[in-house]
Amino acid sequence: MSHNRKNSTFARPTRRAFLGTTAAAAGLASAGTLLGTRAAFAQPKRGGTIRVAKGHGNTGDTLDPATWTNGFTVALTYGMNGFLTKVGVDGSLEPDVAESWEATPDAKTWRFKIRSGMTFHSGKPVTLDDVIASVNYHRGEDSTSVAKPLVAPIVNIAKEGEDTVVFELETGSADFPFVFTDYHMAICPADGDSIDWRSGDGCGPYKLVEFDPGVVARFERFEDDWNQDRGYIDKVEMLSIVDLNARTTALVSGDVDAIDKLDLKTVALLGRNPGISIHSIAGPQYYSFAARADTSPLDNANVRLALKHAIDRQELVDKILFGHGTVGKDQPIGPSYRFHDPDLAQTPYDPDKAKFYLKEAGLDGLNVQLSAADAAFPGAVDAAVLYQNSAAAAGITIDVKRVPNDGYWSDVWLKAPFCAVYWGGRPTEDQIFTTAYAGGAAWNDSYWANGRFDELLVMARAELDEDKRRAMYAEMQQLVSTDGGTVLPMFANFVFATGKRVVHGDMASNFDQDGERWMERWSLAD
The missing domain is CATH 3.90.76.10 (Dipeptide-binding Protein; Domain 1)
Structure with missing residues (x-):
């Protein structure tokens, strides 16, 4: 429909x-x-029309x-x-x-x-x-x-x-x-x-004047906004261009003033264009593979541990992120968070250990289907293939199913047993854990439920003692890393590009493209 x-x-x-x-x-x-x-x-400066293409x-x-x-x-x-x-x-x-x-x-x-x-x-x-x-x-x-x-x-x-x-x-x-x-x-x-x-x-600072889902949204500045120190641009046109090549071509040709989700393989070349600025900002964004812990055989914790030991994280950072990120530890609280636990052990790529956990699960091998599309994150299909190759050494056969970009978030995510996902992160540990990891949460995309985790989540939210809170969040990170259904190999920088007309100050790093508040923060040069 x-x-x-x-x-x-x-x-x-x-x-x-x-x-x-x-x-x-x-x-x-x-x-x-x-x-x-x-x-x-x-x-x-006030005035002008900006066109931004979103992936x-x-x-x-x-x-x-x-x-x-x-x-x-x-x-x-x-x-x-x-x-x-x-x-x-x-x-x-x-x-x-x-x-x-x-x-x-x-x-x-x-x-x-x-x-x-x-x-x-x-x-x-x-x-x-x-x-x-x-x-x-x-x-x-x-x-x-x-x-x-x-x-x-x-x-x-x-x-x-x-x-x-x-x-x-x-x-x-x-x-x-x-x-x-x-x-x-x-x-x-x-x-x-x-x-x-x-x-x-x-x-907000802009009035919506047209909305064509999956195509375009157009806005005009709200003249009576309470805060006159934002919303400098008169008109905004935001285009949905999921195709990476089309999005990049639009920027190079000057048809749009900014794009997100760059092709990291060619970002250095793109940056040589004197009319284009590349922004690579570290934050809470992560790329993952959500394994449904309510679906056999992924409902077995040992199977999930086998999958976590069967992925070469550094290879993905090198070949998918091209250095624009860091390796992950199968849980979402990275170094940008206040209660990040730097002492949490890294899950290494270890095919022998993956085989050990398969045997613990009573299996000699494993066959799973992994759904992916570049709508999940740039290079998601390539990342799935790399995962397929590294897992083979552990006796795990990953069938990579490439699915369409359109409808990925409505038809694949939260439905497929194993699929590629990106998360932009959240400003606090409580928000990301509550939204994506609490038992029964609508966006708990691994369908993982752990009584101890849920208990700690409520306790940490109410705890005002810094040291006690830190210890609780450390235990939660451990539980997600070792028992959870999220295979989280990498934290990805927000990498986007702006054209020569775009004027901006410091860039926020809580979400992509200046915290996704570029509409109110950016302006245009003459």
Whole structure:
């Protein structure tokens, strides 16, 4: 069924610090920012039209914030919508729809003061009811939102006075304000017991004027935005061009001003073009292979360990990332995170050990099918073939199934028993673990469930003692690495390119392309 239609009715390490009056009083320590390349500042100018080509986007994409899955929809929502909080260029927590927040000493009750005078693009004022409805949209038994696990600790939301929303949590949450930076948590107009997401009426720096899923989204600057120090470009055209060659050609020819997901095999050559700048920024992004721990024979922990010892991580970093990344340890908390455990043992490429674990599982060999498409990450199919070759020495036969790019995230991911995946990471350990590794989470793509892990996840969220929290997150990293269903061979830099017209300052490293907030941060030269 096609949803390809137009809707013209929308016409390291430094430190993070919480912005809030009681962060210090509650003993909430800051979280580590992410390292990245730095660009020289230039004075932004208003005006012009930018065209950006994304290696993401599906014909089945919608404006429903509960469903967004890819970089195209992340950039779309960060451009058109407001959020209670957002992650700044340096990784710190910044105000947006909420101008300030504070917590009780146990971090169980949080008060967010909502900015006055804000309006949606339609002119409707942003109210406390809109904020509450937008958060509640992801809560409750009937919610199918990907963000449901992030807001599950909330037990009550109430209005206080004319400008404050109060959140009461089941247990304390030291990182709670970061929850609202998640790209699903857009503030939309209230509509009865739900929200109006279909109209595309946001309160961000850009108005959506056209949305053709899997093809293009067009925007115009919102002149009445509350923050006049962002959104410098008059018009934005964001194109979904999943084909890598077509995307690169569009940049070289000047048809677009920026692209993401570069061909790392030829990125050095591309960088020789005097009109193109290459940005390679280290952050939390990782490339992985999700093995469904609820499906035989992958439901056997020894089989999963065999698969982890059958992959040559350094080879993938060298041949797929071409040095734009580092090896992984089968768990998502890399060096950019505050509670990264540097002492966690590396899973080595060891065919003999892989054979040992197969025997422990009662197997003499293993045959598995691995689904991959370059929509998963650039070079995903080649990475799957390299995995196939290294696993053969361990008596593991990997059948690489190349699948179409379009529909990969709707038809393959979360469905195939074994498939290639990329994750952009999240600003805190709690968010990435809650979203992708908690038992029963909608985006737990390995379908792994571990009682001890889930117990620690809740405990660490509420723990305000730094040393105790660090020990809990270290144990969680160990559990995911040795027992989990994620084969995570590499952390990948965010590598993207901009043309000579693009003017920018320091680049954020929490997501691709300047934290996917390029729409509000970049400007154009004359």
